[in-house]
Amino acid sequence: MKRLLASLLMGSALLASPVMAEESLRVQDPWVRAAPPVAQTQAGYMTIRNPGSKEKSLVGATSPLFSKVELHETIQHEGKSQMRARPSVAIKPGAKIELAPGGLHLMLIGPHKPLHPNDKVHITLKFADGSELPVTAEVRAASGEKSGAQTDGQHQHGHGQH
Secondary structure, X not given: OHHHHHHHHHHHHHHOOOEEOHHHOEEEEEEEEOOOOOOOEEEEEEEEEEOOOOOEEEEEEEOOOEEEEXXXXXXXXXXXXXXXXXXXXXXXXXEEEEEOOOOEEEEEEEEOOOOOOOOEEEEEEEEOOOOEEEEEEEEEOOOOXXXXXXXXXXXXXXXXXX
């Protein structure tokens, strides 16, 4: 029983930020933008570091709280912000990628229930080599602040157009 409890506690510690996976990938500050209860999309953000010696390629993600998760990028075209899906993003050895508002991000599509600030979202990042990285992200107000701030009800980047 003690061994089982110790294993469970160790597993829980792995879900805390930073999260580590094979090849020493590290995830820092994972969060999901809060949205109105009727929103059909939300966005997920984090920093993924690759201190390893091999390039890793993020090719997708899943979450039990959403029907689908896609990798998206916000770009500026003719003075307007537009989003486009990305099939993958390479993370070179010693480098990092930022999934952040206004740039690369996870598009969380079809929520199974409304999420509120401070809720937890389990996301599994998927890589081209077949490895997976479980991440637990906190739902935060649009500003990304951790302090239980309430959402302002706005969702940027036109995510509601999907």
